Amino acid sequence: MRRYRKRGFRTEWVGLNPVQPRLTAGTVKAAHETAEARRESPGFLRGEEVKVHHVQLAIPSGGEARCRAFWRDLLGMGELEKLPALAPRGGCWFRVGSLEIHLGVEDPFVPARKAHPGLLVEGLHGLAERPVTAGYPVTWDSGFPGHGRFYTEDRFGNRLEFLQAEPA
Numbered sequence: 001m002r003r004y005r006k007r008g009f010r011t012e013w014v015g016l017n018p019v020q021p022r023l024t025a026g027t028v029k030a031a032h033e034t035a036e037a038r039r040e041s042p043g044f045l046r047g048e049e050v051k052v053h054h055v056q057l058a059i060p061s062g063g064e065a066r067c068r069a070f071w072r073d074l075l076g077m078g079e080l081e082k083l084p085a086l087a088p089r090g091g092c093w094f095r096v097g098s099l100e101i102h103l104g105v106e107d108p109f110v111p112a113r114k115a116h117p118g119l120l121v122e123g124l125h126g127l128a129e130r131p132v133t134a135g136y137p138v139t140w141d142s143g144f145p146g147h148g149r150f151y152t153e154d155r156f157g158n159r160l161e162f163l164q165a166e167p168a
Helices: 024-041 064-074 124-133
Strands: 003-007 010-014 052-059 076-078 092-096 099-105 118-120 139-141 149-151 158-165
Touching: 064 076, 064 092, 064 099, 099 124, 124 149, 124 158
Parallel strands: 052 099, 118 158
Antiparallel strands: 003 010, 076 092, 092 099, 139 149, 149 158
16 A cells, blocks of 8 residues: 655655645645745745756647758757657757757647747847748737847747847
């Protein structure tokens, strides 16, 4: 029989059947105190210590060639070789600087029309010419103070935002 055993605020498996741990006033209070301590900790999601490694977007099965045409050929990102253990799942990965875009197969596929990565770039206007020339929609938006930005979408309808800080 598999059960949870309490170890302070943490729980661990014991036995074979899963049993949900019970929340009591004490465990809820401990969770809030732990969360508050993390927020006050100088190493928890603060400043230069936290960076985005990658953003994942969904693509339909068999969409890798269209991803390459957009991310590699149009935007100029370098393609990365997927880890051998992940390659059979399909999709592809791209990198520019320290940012990676991972495109993973999702079935059924639904494009992200609201949720999107916001990519901070240099040469925003020159970059915007690329999707326009290739027939992609580009929508300029002045609603982000201190930044120029535009939205476009990839070959599958996933929303993308590109922005650049305006000179002070």
